[in-house]
Amino acid sequence: MARRRPERFLRWAMPLGLILVVLALWELGVRWNDTPHYILPGPILVAQTLVADWHTLYPSLLVTLRVTASALAVAVIGGVGLAVLFTLSRMVELSLFPFAVILQVTPIIAIAPLILIYVENTHLALLICAWIVAFFPILSNTTLGLNSADHNLVDLFRLYGASRWQMLRFLRLPAAMPYFLGGLRIAGGLALIGAIVAEFAAGTAGTGSGLAYRILEASYRLNIPRMFAALFLISVAGILIFLALTLLSHLLLRKWHESAARRDG
Amino acid sequence: MRAEDAGSRASGGTAELLLELRGVTKSFPNGTVALNGLDLAVGRHEFLCVLGPSGCGKSTALRLIAGLAGASDGQLAWPNGGSAGDIGFVFQEPTLMPWATVFDNVHLPLRLQGRGRRRAEDVVMQALALVGLADFAGAYPRELSGGMKMRVSIARALVTRPRLLLMDEPFAAVDEITRIRLNHDLLDLWRGQGWTVVFVTHSVYEAVFLAARVVVMSARPGRIVAELEIGEPYPRDDTFRLSESYLRYCGRASAALQQATETG
Ligand SMILES: Nc1ncnc2c1ncn2[C@@H]1O[C@H](COP(=O)(O)OP(=O)(O)O)[C@@H](O)[C@H]1O
Ligand SMILES: [Mg+2]
Numbered sequence: 001m002a003r004r005r006p007e008r009f010l011r012w013a014m015p016l017g018l019i020l021v022v023l024a025l026w027e028l029g030v031r032w033n034d035t036p037h038y039i040l041p042g043p044i045l046v047a048q049t050l051v052a053d054w055h056t057l058y059p060s061l062l063v064t065l066r067v068t069a070s071a072l073a074v075a076v077i078g079g080v081g082l083a084v085l086f087t088l089s090r091m092v093e094l095s096l097f098p099f100a101v102i103l104q105v106t107p108i109i110a111i112a113p114l115i116l117i118y119v120e121n122t123h124l125a126l127l128i129c130a131w132i133v134a135f136f137p138i139l140s141n142t143t144l145g146l147n148s149a150d151h152n153l154v155d156l157f158r159l160y161g162a163s164r165w166q167m168l169r170f171l172r173l174p175a176a177m178p179y180f181l182g183g184l185r186i187a188g189g190l191a192l193i194g195a196i197v198a199e200f201a202a203g204t205a206g207t208g209s210g211l212a213y214r215i216l217e218a219s220y221r222l223n224i225p226r227m228f229a230a231l232f233l234i235s236v237a238g239i240l241i242f243l244a245l246t247l248l249s250h251l252l253l254r255k256w257h258e259s260a261a262r263r264d265g
Numbered sequence: 266m267r268a269e270d271a272g273s274r275a276s277g278g279t280a281e282l283l284l285e286l287r288g289v290t291k292s293f294p295n296g297t298v299a300l301n302g303l304d305l306a307v308g309r310h311e312f313l314c315v316l317g318p319s320g321c322g323k324s325t326a327l328r329l330i331a332g333l334a335g336a337s338d339g340q341l342a343w344p345n346g347g348s349a350g351d352i353g354f355v356f357q358e359p360t361l362m363p364w365a366t367v368f369d370n371v372h373l374p375l376r377l378q379g380r381g382r383r384r385a386e387d388v389v390m391q392a393l394a395l396v397g398l399a400d401f402a403g404a405y406p407r408e409l410s411g412g413m414k415m416r417v418s419i420a421r422a423l424v425t426r427p428r429l430l431l432m433d434e435p436f437a438a439v440d441e442i443t444r445i446r447l448n449h450d451l452l453d454l455w456r457g458q459g460w461t462v463v464f465v466t467h468s469v470y471e472a473v474f475l476a477a478r479v480v481v482m483s484a485r486p487g488r489i490v491a492e493l494e495i496g497e498p499y500p501r502d503d504t505f506r507l508s509e510s511y512l513r514y515c516g517r518a519s520a521a522l523q524q525a526t527e528t529g
Binding site: 150152153155156157158159160161162166170171174175177255256257258 | 328331332333352354356358360362363364365373374376377378405406407425
């Protein structure tokens with residue numbers, strides 16, 4: 001007990017302190033060298049820009065987050081649904097899995113321009129791009145999870161004459177939960193990346209006004225502080241998505257799974 | 266003829282036959298022949314121990330009896346009715362669902378038969394009380410010791426009130442003290458509930474303590490090569506464990522196992 005407290009404190013204090021040190025060095029470096037704003041703004045200027053441009057940056061953040069969240073939601077529904085279908089029918093798995101792999105291995109930056117041409121609605125096109133990258137980890141992790149139920153438990157279910165549905169509902173889905181949540185955490189970050197990449201591909205020609213669009217716009221105007229402010233928001237959004245999904249995973253698994261259960265609790 | 270013969274051997278000549286395996290052979294697609302010509306008769310209410318070296322096909326035999334796998338050749342008969350639907354199975358590992366509470370784990374067989382929580386509650390709590398875990402209904406498996414998990418697994422097997430209980434080296438992974446206590450508890454339950462038990466083990470001492478009859482299997486491909494009646498009446502307790510006749514039985518079973526392992 002006595003030794004755990006400081007350890008816990010340090011877990012937060014160390015990385016926070018380090019970040020502050022890096023920011024301070026950055027600010028000092030910029031000041032000492034008189035680096036011009038349009039080459040490298042200091043963190044204080046970036047913060048000021050963030051506040052000053054909040055009225056344009058905040059709506060953009062919401063746009064990007066909305067694309068990310070809807071893509072993730074569709075990826076969850078599609079990924080889990082398809083994984084279940086795979087375990088129910090080997091034929092479906094054999095015929096569809098290659099498509100999933102093709103979608104996964106083709107760089108999104110290479111397909112995004114095509115999607116933007118074929119899909120009229122830009123918002124929908126962005127969503128599709130983000131979905132393509134977020135979808136695969138959920139599909140592959142959930143498929144792995146559904147197939148990793150304890151063999152003896154499978155036998156036990158068969159012994160009691162469980163139907164396919166019961167086997168899925170009471171055994172395979174709960175067994176897949178930790179795998180699914182692991183996939184979800186990866187997919188959350190990927191969905192954000194997918195959304196940003198697609199926004200870049202859409203460029204200023206699109207009607208999109210997400211954070212990537214703000215970065216492009218600011219770069220044409222050589223407004224480097226604003227680029228940094230938008231970049232900062234993207235990072236924060238990514239971190240928040242990761243933390244939220246980690247929390248969700250912890251809440252769902254803490255009662256029983258080794259990864260989340262406390263040893264000394 | 267043979268059936269009568271085996272049935273009368275089962276326990277003193279009056280018991281009916283519950284189950285009979287005749288010339289059962291099992292080979293796997295990869296060419297492994299696990300069982301070859303296995304003959305085994307199990308009498309109703311009998312406590313039978315199957316003793317054999319590791320890898321001789323004991324688990325395979327239990328899975329065949331449970332209907333979890335089919336025999337490649339030979340027959341499996343239930344002379345007086347009954348079937349695989351009437352079976353409880355206890356695996357070597359507790360095999361609990363880690364995401365479910367003790368209550369839900371024991372409830373599982375009934376739930377799969379369509380009996381909801383409320384309608385099953387009494388029966389589940391009774392089963393838990395039988396294994397002495399009524400206070401742990403709300404606990405998760407990871408909060409229990411190895412012996413307690415095994416008890417949960419036994420409670421789950423008996424919650425449907427099966428006629429036949431198949432146990433596959435259930436106590437191999439628990440410590441000696443717990444194993445002895447579980448052995449006592451199991452015998453008490455067996456006498457109280459009127460089950461038939463087929464108990465697989467590789468421990469001579471456990472087999473002799475528990476069984477009315479011990480059959481010994483040869484190394485792979487497995488078949489029954491020796492049989493030993495344990496004449497000691499039930500209830501059995503620690504005095505039997507310390508008696509000279511116990512040691513004599515163990516000596517004979519040990520010799521039979523030794524021979525079975527060597528000759529194959
Ligand atoms: N599904 C399987 N496919 C191929 N070989 C198997 C399979 N299951 C068991 N065996 C083999 O059959 C033999 C008997 O296995 P098992 O019944 O588990 O032995 P025991 O329970 O007596 O240790 C072993 O050699 C094992 O490797
Ligand atoms: Mg075995």
